[in-house]
Structures are given as structure tokens and as C-alpha cells.
Amino acid sequence: DYTAIKTPFKKALFKGGNLIETDNKDLELYQAQDFFKLPYVKYNGTSYRNYALDFWRFCFLMRGINFVEMAVMKPNDVKGEYFEFTREKLKSRVVTKQRIKIVPEAREIINKYLNKSNDYVFPILDNGFDKDNNE
Secondary structure, three states: OEEEEEOOOOOOOOHHHEEEEEOOOOOOOOOHHHHOOHHHOOOOOOOHHHHHHHHHHHHHHOOOOOHHHHHOOOHHHEEOOEEEEOOHHHOOOOOOOEEEEOOHHHHHHHHHHOOOOOOOOOOOOOOOOOHHHOO
8 A cells, every 4th residue: 555756855854765655545635725724613611622722723823833832931921912932942052032923813822821820821831730620
């Protein structure tokens, strides 16, 4: 079911330049427009799926910040209409802060989880996420 194809990035990606592709026609493929509907999915409840969707939506709406940058986001990193931060993977080499404008949909997600008594905006690290109290 799998065939190796040549890739133009052989030196950069794979030794020998081989890439595996599937011939499986049963795979469900999504169109790009389906992918962009995800930020607007409506749901109820507090299951892990809902947390995951909120966190994914937030990263998407914030110009694709990575999960770690979202997880370590502190309330004082929100400066008015902007989120100011230093990229986690560049922290030891870069001193300038990044600024991303917080769009209204992202602000709703922040407001949903923000608790000033917690160290972080989102309940991912040691600030109160109770995995036993969720689906």
C-alpha cells in the first residue's frame, strides 16, 4: 500500500530523498475550507475535547503561536490589545519581545480562562486544572 517517491528536498529532509506516500483511498481528506471552520465550532460543556479546541483555536487566532507559549502565558503578558512575550525556543538568544494583537475571538478565550489568582492565563500548568473533574 505504500510507495516511495523522490522528493526535491533529499538533502534537507530524508536520507536518500525518499518520502512515503499512501495509496489508501479510504482516508478521509479535508478541504482547506473545512480546516478554517474549526475556530468557529460551537460546543457546550467542559470536557477535554472542549479545552483542546479552545487551546487550538487560541493558538490559531494568535498567528500560530506554539502551545508552550500559550501554556506559559501570564496575565501580565496581556498589555491592552496585545500579548507580549519572548519566544520560548529563542529565550536564551533573543531579548526583544514579540507583540501580537489580540483579536476579539482570542480575547473571549482569554476571558473564559483568566483567573487573576492563577500564575498563568490557561489552566494547563500547576494552576488548578482538575483532570479528575472533566470528561
